[in-house]
Amino acid sequence: MHVTLVSPFDPDPERSHTGEAHVGGVERVFSQLSLNLALHGHDVRLLCSTDGPGRNTREGGVETVRVPRAGTLFRAPLVRLASHLDPETDLVHVPATYPFTTPSVLRAADRLGLPTILDFHFEPELGSLLGQAAAGLYRRLATRTYRRADRVLVNSREYARSIPSLDHVATELLREVPNGIDPDRFHAEGPAEAGDYLLFVGRLVPYKGLGVLLEALAGLEDVPPLRVAGAGPRREALEARARDLDVDAEFLGYVDGDRLGALYRGARWTVLPSVNQQEAFGICLLESMACGTPVVASGLPGVRQVAREGGYVVEPGDVPDLRNRLREALAYEDVPRGPALAERIHDRYAWDAVTERVLSVYEEVLEVAGPSPLEAPPSEEEEPPWTS
Incomplete structure (x- = not known):
């Protein structure tokens, strides 16, 4: 073909x-x-x-x-x-x-x-x-x-x-x-970046909601630093906002290859705080969970379906809700992580x-074969798979 x-x-x-x-x-x-x-x-x-x-x-x-x-x-x-x-x-x-x-x-x-x-x-x-x-x-x-x-x-x-x-x-x-996701690149076994940190991966554009995450972190005590892997037109403004809020955030620029997998594996949580429906899925969520690291993500249609595979969802653009969920996630960490989480993601989403x-x-x-049935997504009320 x-x-x-x-x-x-x-x-x-x-x-x-x-x-x-x-x-x-x-x-x-x-x-x-x-x-x-x-x-x-x-x-x-x-x-x-x-x-x-x-x-x-x-x-x-x-x-x-x-x-x-x-x-x-x-x-x-x-x-x-x-x-x-x-x-x-x-x-x-x-x-x-x-x-x-x-x-x-x-x-x-x-x-x-x-x-x-x-x-x-x-x-x-x-x-x-x-x-x-x-x-x-x-x-x-x-x-x-x-x-x-x-x-x-x-x-x-x-x-x-x-x-x-x-x-x-x-x-x-x-x-x-x-x-x-590519299981050869994103997996739980392998080197991890040193340190205790939260991770954001994505383009630095408004709909990704990094500003919302910075505001949420500003209201938390004893929170790990944030590492930001991504490039885009909002970088300078977001760096300035982090300084104004006194948030410990390291902007790494565009990251790919082996280092991206190491960043995921070393993170406590990966956070995707997108604010509108330009975010329809959140590939970084899959990559993070495939490396064994759970996620906190906005409860947008499509995104929440992915996040429930191994993490929490929050109201999009809601700073207090994100702050409270991060506080809870850092305190309890009661979701699967490591190889158990990675295996589930590989089984369902490998390329x-x-x-x-x-x-x-x-x-x-091309009329070579007939249509194949597709699984229906879990309903909004369905429990996340890691709770069963």
Whole structure:
């Protein structure tokens, strides 16, 4: 099978000048999925934007085509990736919610007669009035192109039911496929960073809610220091906020590779305090639990489903609730951690299993095989699995 995956930004920050600030969950998921599809023997092309020169490379069986972008607007790349689609590809897999990428790729694939998979990772929510207006316009106009997709992947049905951008998509086209983790990279056995600390992993952008976490920590006594692994446009402001609040926070910049796993393994807890539905899943939660470290996360649709695998949920944006939950977590630590937690996550979310589910949807679209049944997510009232 010849598959083209479209990633808004270059998932490899070493190949761009400032691209590390744009490497988030979508880029990491598409990069790993590309590699796993290649390992399954498929011909894979990863099409992405870059702030460096355009170039093609082939590594790990994946051809990566980098197209220079003119810049970004509302954190979306200004680039014409649709014109670089290969008309000989069997299928195009594109993420939703990128206004200058998603609609044009879906329209171009439709004109070329190429089957498409739309991968819905987050709902657009922007803080400024202009951003809110832009997100609203996108929902009204661009999301109509979602109907061109042959199937739509969602991380969880709970999240899909909560967002307006999928109103134009027939329910029977939705397929639930969670994000995955690489057990060879994220596991409980291995070196751990020294020290007693809490961990935040993610891009330094408003919806990630790091400011909320800093405020919550400011009201706690005898709390471990915070280590922040991530880059983004809010770094200087967040560093200043930590100083103003007298919070012991170390900003590490973008972290990947072996050190990221070591950071997860060494942490007491990993915290994801996201404040709105731009956070639809929280890949860092899976990575942390796969390394044996439990989590505290915002109770957003989709995110809470992941967090309940091994941790606690709090009200999004609620500083007192987050502070109280952190106090409780640090005092009691009554959730599984270490190999027991890691094994559960590997069993459910390893990339091999996730890739098989993606391939089953590809085959369904290409009429090679019929649809495969998908598990329903646990209900909101269901007890977390670690309590049983």
